[in-house]
Amino acid sequence: MESPFRTRIKICCISSLDEARLAVRLGADALGLVGRMPSGPGVVADTLAAQIVQATPPPVATFMLTSETNTADVIAHQQRVGANTIQLVDAIPPETYAQLRATLPAIKLVQVIHVIDEKNIDEALLAVQHGADALLLDSGNPNLAVKELGGTGRVHNWAVSRRIVEQSPVPVFLAGGLSIDNVRKAVETVQPFGLDICSGVRTNGQLDAYKLEAFVRLLIG
Numbered sequence: 001m002e003s004p005f006r007t008r009i010k011i012c013c014i015s016s017l018d019e020a021r022l023a024v025r026l027g028a029d030a031l032g033l034v035g036r037m038p039s040g041p042g043v044v045a046d047t048l049a050a051q052i053v054q055a056t057p058p059p060v061a062t063f064m065l066t067s068e069t070n071t072a073d074v075i076a077h078q079q080r081v082g083a084n085t086i087q088l089v090d091a092i093p094p095e096t097y098a099q100l101r102a103t104l105p106a107i108k109l110v111q112v113i114h115v116i117d118e119k120n121i122d123e124a125l126l127a128v129q130h131g132a133d134a135l136l137l138d139s140g141n142p143n144l145a146v147k148e149l150g151g152t153g154r155v156h157n158w159a160v161s162r163r164i165v166e167q168s169p170v171p172v173f174l175a176g177g178l179s180i181d182n183v184r185k186a187v188e189t190v191q192p193f194g195l196d197i198c199s200g201v202r203t204n205g206q207l208d209a210y211k212l213e214a215f216v217r218l219l220i221g
């Protein structure tokens with residue numbers, strides 16, 4: 001019998017009100033708004049991100065991607081944008097989760113783990129212990145001189161991601177190089193709560209209705 005479970009869909013790198021409307025119309029459960037980053041193609045100004053948040057209807061979630069790691073800077077970013085979810089794309093000190101929770105009790109915290117090898121399993125489980133509400137497994141490399149914190153268009157080692165899904169007590173999103181060509185395999189292999197996609201549903205940098213619709217159909221029929 002088919003499972004009634006539906007893989008949730010987060011469409012990232014939203015860069016205009018039109019893209020937000022298109023993503024919502026075609027079935028996005030969440031929109032991603034990329035803040036200032038050391039690298040990557042998806043950055044949008046905080047003022048525009050705030051307008052997109054205002055225009056996003058319930059129950060669609062708004063994820064604000066931040067590269068800030070200092071509590072006050074993350075809070076200031078959230079207050080400029082108003083998103084209901086903070087996606088922390090870099091590692092933060094353990095005490096920061098509780099500090100963010102104290103000031104922003106209604107805001108969900110999603111910790112990105114850049115999956116490189118098995119050491120990332122412990123990193124993921126520790127982030128949950130420290131207070132992350134969900135995990136998002138991506139393909140960046142924070143160890144480079146100019147950090148890559150996402151938006152790479154590359155897949156990572158999904159066997160490690162699967163082990164994180166098996167052990168995580170909180171929802172896990174899979175990101176990194178997803179497209180209509182690998183979405184089925186990604187779901188079968190990793191069995192995440194949700195998928196997060198940026199470059200795979202774009203053509204020349206713009207959100208592509210044809211690719212997005214095909215992606216959504218592959219997930220929900």
Ligand SMILES: O=C(O)c1ccccc1N[C@@H]1O[C@H](COP(=O)(O)O)[C@@H](O)[C@H]1O
Pocket residue numbers: 012013032034037039040041042043065089138148149150151152153154175176177178196197198199200
């Ligand atoms: O898109 C960016 O510029 C970006 C920069 C820094 C951190 C995250 C970024 N985007 C996120 O990366 C994932 C994966 O992107 P892709 O599908 O591999 O192109 C994307 O889902 C965004 O969450």
